[in-house]
Amino acid sequence: MRFLLRRFAQLLVVLLGVSVVVFGLVRLTGDPVVILLGEAATAEAVAEMRAELGLDRPIYVQYARFLGRALRGDFGLSLRYRQSALSLFVERLPATLELTAAALLLALAIGLPVGVVAALRPNSGFDGLVRGSALVGQAIPGFYLGLVAIIVFGAHLKLLPTGGRGTLAQLILPAATLAAYQIAVVARFARGAMLEVLGEDFVRTARAKGLTRARVVAGHALRNALIPVVTIVALQFGTLLSGAVVTETVFSWPGVGRLAVQAIYTRDFPVVQVTVMVTAVLFVVINLLADVVYVIVDPRIRVAD
Amino acid sequence: MSATVLPRQVAVAVPRRRRAVRAFLRDRMAVAGLVLLVPVVVAALWPVAWLPHPPAWSDLDARLVPPALLAGGRWAHPLGTDNLGRDILSRMMYGGRFSLFVALSAVTLAALIGVTAGVVAGYRGGLADVIVMRLVDVQLAFPLILLVIAIIAVLGTSLPMLIVVLGVPAWAHYARIIRGSTLVVVAAQYVEAARALGGRESRLIFRHVLPNLATPMVILTTFEIARLLLLESAVSFLGLGIQPPTPSWGTMIADGRNHIYEGWWVSTIPGMGIFLVVLALNFIGDGLRDVLDPRAHARRAML
Numbered sequence: 232m233r234f235l236l237r238r239f240a241q242l243l244v245v246l247l248g249v250s251v252v253v254f255g256l257v258r259l260t261g262d263p264v265v266i267l268l269g270e271a272a273t274a275e276a277v278a279e280m281r282a283e284l285g286l287d288r289p290i291y292v293q294y295a296r297f298l299g300r301a302l303r304g305d306f307g308l309s310l311r312y313r314q315s316a317l318s319l320f321v322e323r324l325p326a327t328l329e330l331t332a333a334a335l336l337l338a339l340a341i342g343l344p345v346g347v348v349a350a351l352r353p354n355s356g357f358d359g360l361v362r363g364s365a366l367v368g369q370a371i372p373g374f375y376l377g378l379v380a381i382i383v384f385g386a387h388l389k390l391l392p393t394g395g396r397g398t399l400a401q402l403i404l405p406a407a408t409l410a411a412y413q414i415a416v417v418a419r420f421a422r423g424a425m426l427e428v429l430g431e432d433f434v435r436t437a438r439a440k441g442l443t444r445a446r447v448v449a450g451h452a453l454r455n456a457l458i459p460v461v462t463i464v465a466l467q468f469g470t471l472l473s474g475a476v477v478t479e480t481v482f483s484w485p486g487v488g489r490l491a492v493q494a495i496y497t498r499d500f501p502v503v504q505v506t507v508m509v510t511a512v513l514f515v516v517i518n519l520l521a522d523v524v525y526v527i528v529d530p531r532i533r534v535a536d
Numbered sequence: 537m538s539a540t541v542l543p544r545q546v547a548v549a550v551p552r553r554r555r556a557v558r559a560f561l562r563d564r565m566a567v568a569g570l571v572l573l574v575p576v577v578v579a580a581l582w583p584v585a586w587l588p589h590p591p592a593w594s595d596l597d598a599r600l601v602p603p604a605l606l607a608g609g610r611w612a613h614p615l616g617t618d619n620l621g622r623d624i625l626s627r628m629m630y631g632g633r634f635s636l637f638v639a640l641s642a643v644t645l646a647a648l649i650g651v652t653a654g655v656v657a658g659y660r661g662g663l664a665d666v667i668v669m670r671l672v673d674v675q676l677a678f679p680l681i682l683l684v685i686a687i688i689a690v691l692g693t694s695l696p697m698l699i700v701v702l703g704v705p706a707w708a709h710y711a712r713i714i715r716g717s718t719l720v721v722v723a724a725q726y727v728e729a730a731r732a733l734g735g736r737e738s739r740l741i742f743r744h745v746l747p748n749l750a751t752p753m754v755i756l757t758t759f760e761i762a763r764l765l766l767l768e769s770a771v772s773f774l775g776l777g778i779q780p781p782t783p784s785w786g787t788m789i790a791d792g793r794n795h796i797y798e799g800w801w802v803s804t805i806p807g808m809g810i811f812l813v814v815l816a817l818n819f820i821g822d823g824l825r826d827v828l829d830p831r832a833h834a835r836r837a838m839l
Contacts, residue, residue, distance in 0.1 A: 245670060249674055259687070259690045367815065369818065372773075473679040476679065477681065477774070500690075503689065507683060510682065511679070
């Protein structure tokens with residue numbers, strides 16, 4: 232419990248830090264008054280606008296105002312869509328969640344069994360194949376893999392749609408592209424965790440009791456090996472979101488990543504801020520949840536703390 | 537004092553280093569990595585005047601020529617040409633130096649900041665440690681590519697800007713790993729002994745702590761170069777990195793995007809460059825880890 236309280240306090244500190252960076256980003260965008268009024272505005276109009284927006288106040292007052300608004304979900308209006316930046320983000324979020332969830336599912340469905348089987352036969356041909364593919368999977372840039380997938384399955388074989396969202400077929404290529412790196416990560420960690428557990432005393436005891444290999448693996452080893460893998464998967468969420476930015480751009484997937492990239496091209500800064508801020512918050516909160524799950528499934532941590 | 541210590545250190549260090557080199561060369565993956573990496577680096581540093589063609593020269597009679605080994609290919613353009621008739625091999629060789637330069641400079645910057653922060657956190661402990669580690673958490677909370685392109689969108693792009701924007705956020709990885717290693721080193725008896733003997737703090741840090749951080753630093757740097765190369769190519773692919781007409785592997789892939797029907801090779805071949813370099817660096821990093829850090833070796837046998 233004390234462990235979780237401490238983690239929660241840390242989370243608040245981190246979130247404050249995140250808000251400072253995003254606020255700094257806002258300030259870097261230059262004088263919003265010039266953007267709103269144009270270069271030709273009179274000095275009085277500019278001064279009036281500055282006072283109205285609170286820009287004549289000290290920087291820490293401005294930060295406090297920014298923070299207060301951010302807490303209420305008010306990041307201002309999108310300059311392009313004339314709509315609340317947050318609502319724009321929320322509209323696009325389901326598409327990104329769908330894509331990342333599909334990728335995560337693929338990564339677990341392929342990475343876990345492959346990693347576990349490789350660990351059961353270390354240094355076999357299959358093991359070598361898994362380790363080699365994992366290294367390859369981690370070295371291919373996501374946008375490149377997506378492009379190659381479009382060329383092969385879209386342009387030449389004409390098997391799958393290469394853009395848009397709606398049908399299951401449209402989900403396949405982007406999800407597989409996004410999953411490739413994660414499959415490699417999950418397989419590597421599943422293999423490592425499994426090997427480590429297989430060397431532990433309780434596994435040897437289970438074997439000595441005369442349990443079948445299948446029961447030792449499924450009942451004893453696998454359950455314990457899954458714990459670190461769960462944590463790694465949760466920690467991959469940030470990587471997945473970063474990957475989604477590029478994948479969504481390549482496949483014209485209407486999620487928050489593409490929204491952010493388009494907002495950056497059109498200098499729609501409120502939208503940029505909201506995407507950076509909210510994804511960072513999501514990431515931090517998910518990490519905390521991963522820690523909570525970790526504590527629940529592994530009582531040893533509670534004792535150690 | 538140091539006169540009696542120094543010769544013994546040297547006597548031990550030389551055979552150990554030789555043994556490390558030999559062990560590294562026995563690692564098949566690591567050697568494969570070197571074999572992949574060295575020609576790419578040589579190609580990237582090849583003088584512009586000696587390139588097969590000037591990188592910006594358009595041969596308008598030879599647009600979208602496929603690589604030489606394919607039907608319709610010509611040996612004048614071994615890797616084919618793009619939609620403007622520019623030689624892909626020459627552009628890759630020329631563009632590689634920018635990608636590598638950005639990645640290397642960014643990593644240097646990241647190491648400078650991160651190692652300083654990590655040593656301070658690990659050596660001082662207490663409040664300094666808490667502050668540094670929370671800052672690491674803040675840094676790692678951002679989806680990196682969003683942060684990078686947001687900053688570039690605001691401040692504009694240029695080669696120095698790219699180096700700063702890619703390098704500064706990478707400090708967090710260094711700080712975290714170096715802090716951990718510093719804790720281990722500081723707890724070691726020889727540091728305690730040096731401290732008990734009344735060694736000055738700066739001497740303690742530069743003479744006893746920093747040299748012992750070389751191993752984690754070298755290993756991490758190999759992986760970080762690979763990671764930043766990937767990030768640079770992604771940023772350039774999105775049009776916010778190295779600007780045309782200067783080619784980088786990322787911009788070349790982006791250029792080829794609009795021609796995947798007529799010339800799939802225009803974007804796929806530069807991508808192979810990134811992939812091979814990153815793969816080579818990962819191989820070398822794994823090999824270095826095995827050789828330099830025997831404890832990690834036992835762990836990696838499992839990973």
